Every structure is written in C-alpha cells, then in structure tokens.
Amino acid sequence: MDEDIVDAVLKDWRTAPIDERLRAALGYLEKLTLAPDSLVKADIIHLRECGLTDEAIYEASYVCLMFSTIVRLADAFEFEVPNAKGAAKDGRYLYTFGYKPLPG
Template sequence: MRLPEIERGDDLRHRALIRIISAVSGIRLPDAARVAFYDRAFAGPALGAWTQRALRGPSTWSVSERELMASMVATWNSCPFCIGAHRAVAVKGMDPEIADAVLTDYRTAPIPERLRAALAFLERMTTAPAELDTDDARRALAAGVTVDELRDAAAVGTIFNVIARYANALDFEIPSVEEFDTAAGMLLKRGYS
C-alpha cells in the first residue's frame, strides 16, 4: 500500500526537504529515506540507529560483507528494493561479480567459508525461523565464524527481516541502477542514522 504522505512528505518541512535532497543529489529520494521522514516515531531515529549499528558498527565483517548479508536477507524476503539498494552499497567495496554470484547462489559463489556459513545461518533464520537451533550455530562456528561474528550477522538478519517486509508492505519504488549507485554513495558517506 503506497501512502501519499510518503511520496510527497507529510508536512511542509518534509516536502521541502524531499525536494531539496532530490534536487541536490540528482535522483528521486529513495522511499526508505522518505519513510524515515514520514514516521519519525518508528522508521526514523530508532530504526536508523539499529540499522547503523548492525551495518556500520564495530565488527570483523566488512561493511560490504554486511551489506551483502542484508541483500541476501532481502532476496529470501523477495524485496527488490532492498536487494538493489544493499547490493549497490556492497559493490562499492567488493567485486560486483562476486556479489552477483552470491546473490545467485551463495553456496557456489567464490567467497570465504566463514561468510558462506554465516549466510547459511541467515537463510535458515529467515526462511525457517522455527527450525533454527543450536546445530545451525554450531555449523557456523565449525566453519570459522566467531561467536561475535555470528551475533553481528544475526543482527543484520534481524533488522533486514523487518526492513524488507516494511519496504514490501509500503510498495517502495524501485530506483534505476544509476539511482541505486548514487544512493549507495550517499549511504556510505552519511550512514543510516
């Protein structure tokens, strides 16, 4: 369901901000940012801070690896907006062919085993949460994922299980590849909160 207030802004100040940011960036302000302006009590500071911590906070996972995790969780949630947005950020720090191979099939992609194991854990967490158990965690740990890395991956999975469903429910518009690329540069510079 597309809310007109998200498209145009819910008050004069937000309408002006949306227009100014869109004009300065040269792209339509993505719906994720529009929602943050619209619903400050939910999607603004709290969701932004949670996303910032999961994707940019201290971790031995790189920003690109965590963005790729977000894109994979979005894939399992069938969320084209989040797939495109977070793939665009991931490829700012990794080979686009590797990112695309992961998005096609992480099991056969040329990635480190610990990343593959974290993605397997996230897949189970996303697609069969009632079946997720200690054996899934043990498999990830046996593949070289540390407890902190598993916790960090689970944080990315948790927030993107929320965000992908939110984006789908609000029918986020899908930007062009160029717009995703421009927005990715802004996300790397400004972050999520």
C-alpha cells in the same frame, strides 16, 4: 568485493567462489529468514566451527532482522525500490558507516 563475485553470490551463494565462513553465514541467514523455527544449537556450533565469532553471528543476525523488518514495511507501504546506482550508493554508505546512527 569484486563485482563478478557479488554477481556469482546473487546467482547462487552455494557455488560462488567465496570464503567458507561467508558461505556458512549465508546458509544460516537463509535458514533464519525462511525457516527460523528450524534453527537449533547445532547451527550456531557449525558457524563457530567455520570460524565465525559470536560477535559476527550476532551482527549478521541483527542485519538480517533489520532487513526483514524493512522489507515487510516496504511491501506494506509500497516503498520505491532504488535502482542499481542508488543501491550501490546505499551499500557504500553502509559499508563505510555500518548500521549505527551517525552522531549528531
């Protein structure tokens, strides 16, 4: 993804020049993270109406779960946060291989 678009999303995903499916997913993920008790069936229906498949919704939810868990552990154990170069490297790895363990 274009670096300017990434910067725009990080600044404000609501106004960034992104696909409406991604905007809907980000709104859902924000709600899932900040107010999970307020999620209702209509939230999932909206995602489907925006073109997200059930598989995409599941995967986004799973990634949100994993990041939420990691962030809580990182805060509790004071993990070192990678710099921008390290974060970019990690991002490329995850983009290439996903969140599944490599065969080994």
